Amino acid sequence: MEAMKQYPDPSRIREELVQKYPAKVAKKRTKSIVINDPESIPEVQANVRTVPGIITQRGCSYAGCKGVVLGPTRDIVNIVHGPIGCSFYAWLTRRNQTRPETPEHENYITYCFSTDMQEENVVFGGEKKLKQAIQEAYDLFHPKSIAIFSTCPVGLIGDDVHAASKEMREKLGDCNVFGFSCEGYRGVSQSAGHHIANNGVFKHMVGRNNEVKEGKFKLNLLGEYNIGGDAFEIERIFEKCGITLVASFSGNSTVGQLENSHTADLNVIMCHRSINYMGEMMETKYGIPWMKVNFVGAESTAKSLRKIAEYFDDAELKARVEEVIAEEMPKVKAIIDEIRPRTEGKTAMLFVGGSRAHHYQDLFTELGMTTVAAGYEFAHRDDYEGRHVLPNIKIDADSKNIEELKVTADPELYQPRKTEAELEALKEKGLEINGYEGMMKQMMKKSLVIDDVSHYESEKLIEIYKPDIFCAGIKEKYVVQKMGVPLKQLHSYDYGGPYTGFVGATNFYRDIDRMVNNPVWKLIKAPWEKAGNGKGTELEAAYVTQ
Amino acid sequence: MLLRHTPKEVKEREGLTINPAKTCQPIGAMYAALGIHGCLPHSHGSQGCCSYHRSTLTRHYKEPVMAATSSFTEGASVFGGQANLLQSIETIFAVYDPDIIAVHSTCLSETIGDDLQQITKKASDDGKIPEGKYVIYASTPSFVGSHVTGYANMLTGIAEQFAQSTGEKKDQINIIAGWMEPSDMREIKRLSKELGVKIVLFPDTSDVLDAPQTGKHVFYPKGGTTVEELKSAGDSKCSLALGCISAEPAAIGLDKKCRVPFETVDMPIGLSATDRFIMSLSKAAGVEVPDEITAERGRLIDVMTDMEQYFYGKKVALFGDPDQLIPLTEFLLDLGMKPVHIVSGTPGMRFEKRMKEILQRIPGANFKNGLNADMFLLHQWMKNEPVDLLIGNTYGKYIARDENIPFIRFGFPILDRIGHSYFPNVGYTGSLRLIEKILGVLMDRQDREAPEEKFELVM
Incomplete structure (x- = not known):
């Protein structure tokens, strides 16, 4: 099937998208705009610097580290070391839901902690204030862990958050204090912050508690942040199938779960971009294989559950998974049968995240909708083209300064869960073991793939394609809607969700049906504008006498 | 409880800010x-x-x-x-x-x-x-x-x-808006027009951040103070700066550069501050206050007298920005309410001085601004001396829910309700809206919690 029969030639669209740019900018942007061919996937320029001034969707390293990865764990006190803004903006805005065990259990997600750095701290150093803040947080709350996040000025003035954390950890004795050098200027996007967060969580949390808990099929769910309750739905399904979730990285998680996560026998990865480092490091150190899954989409959920059952290779689990799918699917089917006639044939564009622009295409496919263009905000080439390109990715200066941890097998705890031969056999069966095929393989021929789309390019795309729905984030939401096109936020879900699993899929179907078919979009023009304002005939008497 | 770790006992903090009442x-x-x-x-x-x-x-x-x-x-x-x-x-x-x-x-x-x-x-x-x-x-x-x-x-x-000074004064007055909403700026323009005063208002986010849905995205919406207007501000007769922290520095800058004398007045929130604004503007322009504005004022006072029993003696906690909190606190006092806890993360001696003056009528009222004047402290104060009403930005909803206190959204940011872009808080009309909101939450609570035999039809 070929996409966009009714649209101009995609290479002409590509030219149009960059036409207005200064020559150098046009040349650079052209490499990030490619015409897809799933049979022979072209190279996409990704994870490179954004052109200053171009109006990007991207954020910073701090956002990726504190906001994305560490934010959802409820019982860490996350202190942001820097001026007040960074902590303020990341305060509750990512909708990471959490469910403490009891009303007395710890939950600091509703709190915002900052050292509120002042000019004198920038001039004379802020370490003293940081240590004071850690002490005050400890005295007030006695948390198990305190994490410190560096903002831009911290790295520049040379505050050593790691030394300060170590000193306080030793002083306090029963509180694990550790720091992150996630200054906003590191890397080229949030992505650098994900990597920094993975390193820190791996170094300071994973492996601290070796107690092996009960459970026959134990796994960790990586790269699932419980936005809108996504992790709750996956937890529900796992429980129903008899699968034990040791830890989720990091939606609805606790410090204890993360510290114990190396006792699991499999890591399943949702958001490859933000957490693949963790999967790799845990495999090397503990011998736990990782596998790419996708719980966005009902069919994708069923497929992912079957893969998990296949991995554990247990007849009982396989049977249970089939039972659960058979029980859940009819409810999903009843809803999709009702909705699909209204969504069939419509078009979507997705420019978001590092995985979501891929995952959500499954849901649109289930709705009979076509993705005409898609791209990530902060992904790398492997998220587009598949992990086989990893050896060919050039490491530039911006990536080089993000630490790569040197990980080796743990002398005591390394225990390969599967032999090489077993893993090979699983791969043969189509399981993405230690692998990810990327977004482009699934997208249609001649669809457009654009990395780090600019504001200008988005507006042009909408003008040209007039999609029925556009998926991005809050900054794009009202721009696109002002153009008369509904925008689905795929960071915050427009305050809805969950969208994962079986229940989530039906939530998404209903939301998209509502959005693309909402009568309000037809009310934008005033009646006098439609009738040629003031140019009509005189009023006619129209009354009825009885 | 959403803020279950906040203890009642207040301890001095020097390093850690928790739940800030400001951003950068x-x-x-x-x-x-x-x-x-x-x-x-x-x-x-x-x-x-x-x-x-x-x-x-x-x-x-x-x-x-x-x-x-x-x-x-x-x-x-x-x-x-x-x-x-x-x-x-x-x-x-x-x-x-x-x-x-x-x-x-x-x-x-x-x-x-x-x-x-x-x-x-x-x-x-x-x-x-x-x-x-x-x-x-x-x-x-x-x-x-x-x-x-x-x-x-x-x-x-x-x-x-x-701003440029051509040497020739223009018959116009600059109104330098402190941080207020597009709706407030629109209301300032309406009031000036009602008074018959030609003004240059800057900045002006009306018709920018309240743009109509037309099916087209206009990258530079029709609103906003124009370059021509800004240039001419140097020739204006004088400037009125609405707010000592957010607006006055621009008035000083303009005076230094172009010799445009200025007066700083409070943001016109509530009865008394609006009175002073109208007086200052009419005096500066040499115009009489028209009957329509007097009538607007009268309608506000009318509601204040009609409903006085619901306000009198009610304790209020509030947080936000100085230029809004100063006139708002004064307004609450005009209503007979008792603002007892106030924080603002924004530093400045002016706030402290004004608050001291205004709060003379409430002995023992707590107020703090600047470093460590955060919502964590406000919440602790509220645990020690409970209030009947909380006023502040959206983050206040966590405190309001935990403590079961009626809550009005006011200030920046408001992330979970609409209205602030469209309906002003300034002027007599804006103040009337504020009163309507205060009464709404207080009376809703009474309706929700009154014993059945005390449930009132007429209030």
């Missing part, structure tokens, strides 16, 4: 620049700043908020951000064609010592600023002051860099 300078600079017609705000720092500010403003207004960033990487942080800013200016004029780029700094560019004046001059010398276009700037380090300071700094930059 650049977002204020971005907001102020959006009130200039044809202007694209530009954040000179790393991408996260711009992304966070745009996101927060967008959540508050449910409107497009366009702004660009210098996209600092580690290299720029080491070698300086000049190349990034020059590239930004070139890209922006080529692609987005604004009349003005308003550059503000961030903690990053301030720490490394980038000089915006020098870089914009270089852009101009290198021919990167097209004929008839402008690049203006303001220094807005995040480690000084608060978002309100950033607003004031950008506004001062706008006044100083545009």
Whole structure:
């Protein structure tokens, strides 16, 4: 099937998208705009610097580290070391839901902690204030862990958050204090912050508690942040199938779960971009294989559950998974049968995240909708083209300064869960073991793939394609809607969700049906504008006498 | 309980701020620049700043908020951000064609010592600023002051860099708006028109951040103070600055540059502050206050007298920004209410002085601003002396729910309700709306919690 029969030639669209740019900018942007061919996937320029001034969707390293990865764990006190803004903006805005065990259990997600750095701290150093803040947080709350996040000025003035954390950890004795050098200027996007967060969580949390808990099929769910309750739905399904979730990285998680996560026998990865480092490091150190899954989409959920059952290779689990799918699917089917006639044939564009622009295409496919263009905000080439390109990715200066941890097998705890031969056999069966095929393989021929789309390019795309729905984030939401096109936020879900699993899929179907078919979009023009304002005939008497 | 770890006992803190009642300078600079017609705000720092500010403003207004960033990487942080800013200016004029780029700094560019004046001059010398276009700037380090300071700094930059004195005075008055909503700015214009006074209002975010749905995205919406108006501000008879923290610095800047005398009045929130605003404006312009405005005032007073029993003696906790809190506290006192706990993260002696004066009528009232004056402290005060009403931005809803206290959203940011863009809080009409909201939440609570035999039909 070929996409966009009714649209101009995609290479002409590509030219149009960059036409207005200064020559150098046009040349650079052209490499990030490619015409897809799933049979022979072209190279996409990704994870490179954004052109200053171009109006990007991207954020910073701090956002990726504190906001994305560490934010959802409820019982860490996350202190942001820097001026007040960074902590303020990341305060509750990512909708990471959490469910403490009891009303007395710890939950600091509703709190915002900052050292509120002042000019004198920038001039004379802020370490003293940081240590004071850690002490005050400890005295007030006695948390198990305190994490410190560096903002831009911290790295520049040379505050050593790691030394300060170590000193306080030793002083306090029963509180694990550790720091992150996630200054906003590191890397080229949030992505650098994900990597920094993975390193820190791996170094300071994973492996601290070796107690092996009960459970026959134990796994960790990586790269699932419980936005809108996504992790709750996956937890529900796992429980129903008899699968034990040791830890989720990091939606609805606790410090204890993360510290114990190396006792699991499999890591399943949702958001490859933000957490693949963790999967790799845990495999090397503990011998736990990782596998790419996708719980966005009902069919994708069923497929992912079957893969998990296949991995554990247990007849009982396989049977249970089939039972659960058979029980859940009819409810999903009843809803999709009702909705699909209204969504069939419509078009979507997705420019978001590092995985979501891929995952959500499954849901649109289930709705009979076509993705005409898609791209990530902060992904790398492997998220587009598949992990086989990893050896060919050039490491530039911006990536080089993000630490790569040197990980080796743990002398005591390394225990390969599967032999090489077993893993090979699983791969043969189509399981993405230690692998990810990327977004482009699934997208249609001649669809457009654009990395780090600019504001200008988005507006042009909408003008040209007039999609029925556009998926991005809050900054794009009202721009696109002002153009008369509904925008689905795929960071915050427009305050809805969950969208994962079986229940989530039906939530998404209903939301998209509502959005693309909402009568309000037809009310934008005033009646006098439609009738040629003031140019009509005189009023006619129209009354009825009885 | 959502804030289950907040203890009743207040302990002095020096290092840790918890649940701040402020944010950082650049977002204020971005907001102020959006009130200039044809202007694209530009954040000179790393991408996260711009992304966070745009996101927060967008959540508050449910409107497009366009702004660009210098996209600092580690290299720029080491070698300086000049190349990034020059590239930004070139890209922006080529692609987005604004009349003005308003550059503000961030903690990053301030720490490394980038000089915006020098870089914009270089852009101009290198021919990167097209004929008839402008690049203006303001220094807005995040480690000084608060978002309100950033607003004031950008506004001062706008006044100083545009206003010109031709030597011939114009029959017009500048109204320099402190941080207020588009609806408030619209109301200020309406009141001035009602008084028959020609004004130059800046900034003016009405018709920018409350733009109509037309099926078209207008990158530079029709609102905003124009360059011509800003230039002419140097010839105005005088300026009225609405707010001593967010507006007065721009009035001082204008006076220094163009000799435009100014008067600082409170933001016209509530009866007394609106009275003073109307008096000052009519006096400055030499006009009589028309009957219609007197009648507007009368309607407000009428409701205040009709419903006095529901206000009298009710204790209130509030948090937000000084220029709003000062007249709001005064208004609560005019209503017979008791504002007992007040915090603002924005520093400044002026706030302390004014609050001391205003709160003389409430012995023992707690108020604090600046460092560690945060919502955690406010919540602790409330646990020690409970209140009947909480007023503040959306973050207050966590306290309100835990303590079961009626809550009114007021200030910035409001992330979970609409209305602030469309219905003013300033003027007599705005004050009437405030009263309606206060009564609404107090009476809803009474209706919800009254024993069945005491459930009232008429209130």
